[in-house]
Amino acid sequence: MPNPLYRKHIISIPDFTREELELVVQTAAQLKAAPRSDLLKDRLLATCFFEPSTRTRLSFETAVQRLGGNVIGFADGANTSAKKGETLADTVRIISSYTDAIIMRHPKEGAARVASEFSTVPIINGGDGANQHPSQTLLDLFTLQETQGRLDNLTVAFVGDLKYGRTVHSLAQALSLFGARFYFVGPEALAMPDYLCEELDERGISYSIAATIEEVIPHIDILYMTRVQRERFDEAEYKKIQGQFVLRADMLRSARPNMKILHPLPRVDEITTDVDATPHAYYFEQAKNGVYARQALLSLVLNETV
Amino acid sequence: MTEKVYARNVEALKSGTVIDHIPAGQGLRILRLFQLAEYRERVTVGLNLPSGHMGSKDLIKVENVVLSEEQANELALFAPRGTVSVIEDFAVVRKQKLAIPDTVEGIFACPNSNCVSHVEPVQSHFSVRVTEHDTKMKCKYCEKVFSKDIVVDVR
Ligand SMILES: [Zn+2]
Numbered sequence: 326m327p328n329p330l331y332r333k334h335i336i337s338i339p340d341f342t343r344e345e346l347e348l349v350v351q352t353a354a355q356l357k358a359a360p361r362s363d364l365l366k367d368r369l370l371a372t373c374f375f376e377p378s379t380r381t382r383l384s385f386e387t388a389v390q391r392l393g394g395n396v397i398g399f400a401d402g403a404n405t406s407a408k409k410g411e412t413l414a415d416t417v418r419i420i421s422s423y424t425d426a427i428i429m430r431h432p433k434e435g436a437a438r439v440a441s442e443f444s445t446v447p448i449i450n451g452g453d454g455a456n457q458h459p460s461q462t463l464l465d466l467f468t469l470q471e472t473q474g475r476l477d478n479l480t481v482a483f484v485g486d487l488k489y490g491r492t493v494h495s496l497a498q499a500l501s502l503f504g505a506r507f508y509f510v511g512p513e514a515l516a517m518p519d520y521l522c523e524e525l526d527e528r529g530i531s532y533s534i535a536a537t538i539e540e541v542i543p544h545i546d547i548l549y550m551t552r553v554q555r556e557r558f559d560e561a562e563y564k565k566i567q568g569q570f571v572l573r574a575d576m577l578r579s580a581r582p583n584m585k586i587l588h589p590l591p592r593v594d595e596i597t598t599d600v601d602a603t604p605h606a607y608y609f610e611q612a613k614n615g616v617y618a619r620q621a622l623l624s625l626v627l628n629e630t631v
Numbered sequence: 632m633t634e635k636v637y638a639r640n641v642e643a644l645k646s647g648t649v650i651d652h653i654p655a656g657q658g659l660r661i662l663r664l665f666q667l668a669e670y671r672e673r674v675t676v677g678l679n680l681p682s683g684h685m686g687s688k689d690l691i692k693v694e695n696v697v698l699s700e701e702q703a704n705e706l707a708l709f710a711p712r713g714t715v716s717v718i719e720d721f722a723v724v725r726k727q728k729l730a731i732p733d734t735v736e737g738i739f740a741c742p743n744s745n746c747v748s749h750v751e752p753v754q755s756h757f758s759v760r761v762t763e764h765d766t767k768m769k770c771k772y773c774e775k776v777f778s779k780d781i782v783v784d785v786r
Contacts (some may be wrong), residue, residue: 337774414752435747435772441755454745456774520767520776 326577327629332437334441338495343502353384364624365394375402377594414443423577462495464618472585482508482541485551488515508541543579550588574599647694653710658689704732744774
């Protein structure tokens with residue numbers, strides 16, 4: 326029987342079952358422990374970045390090439406036919422006739438879902454506007470499994486921009502399939518959206534809002550930091566909250582030994598550099614795990630069995 | 632008894648559809664969104680009619696047109712207590728049931744201006760979920776969840 330992700334489109338985290346998430350995480354761990362260079366042999370994948378994201382594109386292209394596959398594509402939508410007014414639907418119809426799968430990033434929300442309706446090959450969503458970025462969530466889950474030895478019943482604090490932070494939303498949704506305890510720490514204007522809190526309520530996930538990072542540190546397994554963007558505030562408002570959601574090494578004294586700090590990167594000043602040398606810092610390893618999680622995802626989508 | 636009140640307010644209908652118990656204020660919007668005037672049949676609209684249990688209500692009569700089951704269900708989003716009667720020879724021959732649909736395709740535009748559904752050759756598509764306090768609609772494309780009233784107000 327083929328694995329459940331074989332020839333599936335990878336669009337959105339809520340499309341995944343718990344078992345499928347576990348399968349990707351297990352496969353990523355296997356590929357990290359014992360690299361394979363044959364799983365995408367003779368395969369040609371497209372990376373279609375209608376909006377630039379060097380980090381995500383390089384991570385995907387590394388994953389493809391490490392597995393023995395080849396890549397065509399573009400890094401920026403500015404010079405493509407989309408600029409000349411071609412619909413995404415038409416662009417995808419053509420490119421799917423050339424390749425075995427399409428990895429895409431697009432500035433409009435829902436773009437990957439539309440692409441999946443017109444493509445003859447699997448679509449892998451590498452980010453659609455503010456909506457979804459499932460491979461980021463898969464690498465986050467893999468990193469949780471790697472550092473905590475489990476995904477069930479973890480206590481996680483999310484810090485920073487909880488309103489617009491799609492990585493936060495997707496990871497919270499994914500973890501809600503495994504039972505979890507959440508703390509939300511951030512400016513009131515950037516609080517977790519109501520619809521997400523309602524989803525968590527329905528799944529019986531308990532969460533609370535905390536005012537400071539310090540007060541949650543002794544209670545958590547994972548501290549998931551995100552950036553509070555200055556552009557979201559006017560000058561006076563920003564002055565008030567500036568510095569409030571910054572993590573410094575001296576705040577970590579009461580942390581549990583297993584506690585790890587994650588961040589989707591790039592970091593600006595929300596984690597001071599003295600944290601990097603502590604045993605809790607894990608964000609650079611997390612970024613490296615992105616390649617393994619993407620290798621796992623692509624292997625499963627393009628091979629009946631891995 | 633209320634039937635007599637209509638008869639005085641709005642012309643009697645030989646055959647077609649009467650949509651009744653529309654919350655006052657929604658009548659014109661329903662007319663527009665369901666393009667009921669586009670059939671080029673006679674349409675009679677009553678606005679702010681007195682209603683025993685609703686205070687006031689709107690009412691629409693369309694000659695020679697019968698709503699599909701899908702349309703009737705979509706109507707339920709505007710008029711949860713609405714009634715749709717099919718008329719033949721001046722008599723009600725059938726009442727159509729209005730049930731809030733699980734999905735709505737093509738009627739509403741997504742309120743999210745950055746949603747791809749506005750610029751690609753696809754129909755808008757919402758899944759509908761009735762909660763205790765509200766009816767929520769989730770766009771299949773941008774995955775944003777909106778309160779029903781927000782979606783219904785767009786366009
Ligand atoms: Zn939408």
